[in-house]
Amino acid sequence: MEERAGQDAERPEGPFRIIIDTDPALGVPNADIDDGLAIALALTSPEISVEGITIVNGNSKLETGVQCALYLLERLGREDVGVYAGADRPLVKNVDDVHELYAPHLASARVELPHTTRTPERLHAANYIVETVMANPGEITVVAIGPMTNVALALALEPRIAQAAREFVLMVGSATNYAHNVTTVGDFNAFVDPEALQRVLDSGAKIRTVGIDQTSRVRMTRDHVRTLRAHGSAFATWVADCAEQWIDFLHQAWPNRPEHADGCFLHDPLTVAALLGREILTWEPARVDVECADGLARGLVVVDRSLALAPAPPANAEVAVDTDVDAFTTLFMQRLLAAEQPSVP
Numbered sequence: 001m002e003e004r005a006g007q008d009a010e011r012p013e014g015p016f017r018i019i020i021d022t023d024p025a026l027g028v029p030n031a032d033i034d035d036g037l038a039i040a041l042a043l044t045s046p047e048i049s050v051e052g053i054t055i056v057n058g059n060s061k062l063e064t065g066v067q068c069a070l071y072l073l074e075r076l077g078r079e080d081v082g083v084y085a086g087a088d089r090p091l092v093k094n095v096d097d098v099h100e101l102y103a104p105h106l107a108s109a110r111v112e113l114p115h116t117t118r119t120p121e122r123l124h125a126a127n128y129i130v131e132t133v134m135a136n137p138g139e140i141t142v143v144a145i146g147p148m149t150n151v152a153l154a155l156a157l158e159p160r161i162a163q164a165a166r167e168f169v170l171m172v173g174s175a176t177n178y179a180h181n182v183t184t185v186g187d188f189n190a191f192v193d194p195e196a197l198q199r200v201l202d203s204g205a206k207i208r209t210v211g212i213d214q215t216s217r218v219r220m221t222r223d224h225v226r227t228l229r230a231h232g233s234a235f236a237t238w239v240a241d242c243a244e245q246w247i248d249f250l251h252q253a254w255p256n257r258p259e260h261a262d263g264c265f266l267h268d269p270l271t272v273a274a275l276l277g278r279e280i281l282t283w284e285p286a287r288v289d290v291e292c293a294d295g296l297a298r299g300l301v302v303v304d305r306s307l308a309l310a311p312a313p314p315a316n317a318e319v320a321v322d323t324d325v326d327a328f329t330t331l332f333m334q335r336l337l338a339a340e341q342p343s344v345p
């Protein structure tokens with residue numbers, strides 16, 4: 001693997017052709033907005049061509065995620081992008097209790113559930129990933145910003161996608177610190193389906209990971225919300241409504257996290273930004289594995305960057321270890337404000 005590290009410094013001749021595997025909830029009351037903002041960032045970036053969107057159970061249940069993705073595409077006038085429903089649960093262990101963690105903090109909703117008459121494609125998400133990657137060898141980047149269930153299923157169906165894909169960019173783990181997310185050590189995407197993540201990490205694919213240590217450094221603040229409102233487009237106003245509600249919810253759910261008094265993290269948009277310029281994120285090769293045993297450390301992503309006494313095993317990924325927060329935030333807001341709003345449902 002090591003000789004492949006850094007290879008992606010070369011950009012493709014055209015835009016990055018990507019599949020976004022995601023658990024979107026933008027528009028759902030008191031639900032995480034970052035997947036939706038990541039999709040919006042990808043759709044508004046000329047460096048990226050979104051080939052399709054695959055939905056996985058995660059922050060939102062599968063059916064809700066499908067609705068959110070269809071609705072978002074409709075709002076952005078991108079009904080040409082297909083949405084594919086995938087796994088409705090993790091590979092091994094049910095995690096309904098993760099959603100229960102949020103329940104006591106649910107406040108009254110001010111944002112209405114998204115509604116669309118559009119329907120997803122008939123193909124299962126895992127089959128879509130396999131077919132698209134195998135039909136376009138070396139071309140497709142899979143950007144996985146939910147639990148890794150769909151990606152693991154696709155690899156089980158057709159292991160050759162590990163080599164046929166251009167790259168897998170994962171929002172997972174925490175390369176420089178504890179996650180401090182669902183549990184002290186488990187970030188949501190790893191904790192919900194660690195068995196799927198390990199399968200992806202063992203696949204031999206070219207992998208980059210953007211961890212929650214980096215994504216927790218980039219935020220949408222109430223100042224950004226005011227900028228969106230001042231912009232005045234229907235899309236910006238809707239995003240402002242969703243963001244404001246999510247920030248209020250986070251402040252209530254995590255009273256010990258000062259970052260949430262006036263902002264929310266932009267986990268998944270930063271992961272998409274891995275394709276928007278090498279200067280935004282700093283990368284190091286590392287051996288990445290995840291703890292799958294039940295107990296204290298389930299979902300702990302162990303990132304061996306050769307900083308320990310014991311020799312590191314060969315690298316299987318590049319991990320983000322630093323972020324140019326200002327560069328990212330400026331680019332993100334520019335792209336969001338430029339989002340087209342051809343029709344308002």
Ligand SMILES: [Ca+2]
Nearest residue numbers: 023035145146
């Ligand atoms: Ca996500």
